Amino acid sequence: MHHRGRLVPVVHGEREHRSPPHAVPGKPVAGQFLGPIVRYVDAGTQSYRGLKLSFGRRAATGLSLAGNYTLAHCVADTDVSGGFSQFTGGYTKPNDPSFDKGNCSQSRTQIANLSVGAQTPRFGNAALRMAASGWRVSGIVSARSGSWLTVTTTRDIAGTGITPQRVNQINADAYGNRSLDNYLSAAAFAAPGPGEYGNHVNNSIEGPGFWTVDMALSRLVSFAATRQLELRLEIFNLFNNFNWGNPVTNFDAGTFGRITSSAGDPRIMQFGIKYGF
Secondary structure (H helix, E strand, O other), rough: OOEEEEEEEEEEEEOOOOOOOOOOOOHEEEEOOOOEEEEEEEEEEEEEEEEEEEEEEEOOOOOOEEEEEEEEEEEEEEOOOOOOOOOHOOOOOOHHHHHEEOOOOOOOEEEEEEEEEEEOOOOOOHHHHHHHEEEEEEEEEEEEEEEEEEEOOOOOOOOOHHHOEEEEOOOOOOOOOOOOOOOOOOOOOOOOOOOOOOOOOOOOEOOEEEEEEOOOOOEEEEEEEOOOEEEEEEEEOOOOOEEEEOOOEEOOOOOOOOOEEEEOOEEEEEEEEEEEE
């Protein structure tokens, strides 16, 4: 599936020539009234290819299963979310959109989901019916590969006024030992020379993956014919898995390559009671 003709911001380096009131052309004081010009044009391409597999089993005997798996690849030279960006959100090279070609930042190579549900039967024995009937348990397993990242600098090395700019990648392996303190290797990158653009490919580094398990346990107790009491326990991130956030990709930062944040929440438990009549 190909998408063409997106409205994207193209930022030009020249200044807007507009004479403000009481300003004399050529005088430094006039500079405070001038700024970059953003022009939205119909340009750019995106290409997406994906394979999705899914399965399901109905709860014929109290057990239900459903799941899906997606393998995808998305490439774009116009990675725009659809909103109107600020002037720093345009092409790195306004006259060469292909310079920004890379993986789509919102794309995930692999995504998998599995949901399971089970319910205990209504037992004939009075004691079993009281203790074990009406229990419901359900769980959801979600996993996905990491997002796509770019190593940049906030310095205007190319002298265009457009930032951030990409750096040079001098080692094909951009990763360190993939730990919290050394996920990306600083030795794999270097600043370009003055007036030059970096050769690092846009969105070419894959960040850490993500997975979590959520579970719910409930019991439905009936009173007479029209009254019900539901007890419910919900646990999010059942195994309290610590999902890593993305590493710092600002090459100028002292924490470059380190992971300083988490993705998602720690284990959360909540309990509820619902009475129906």
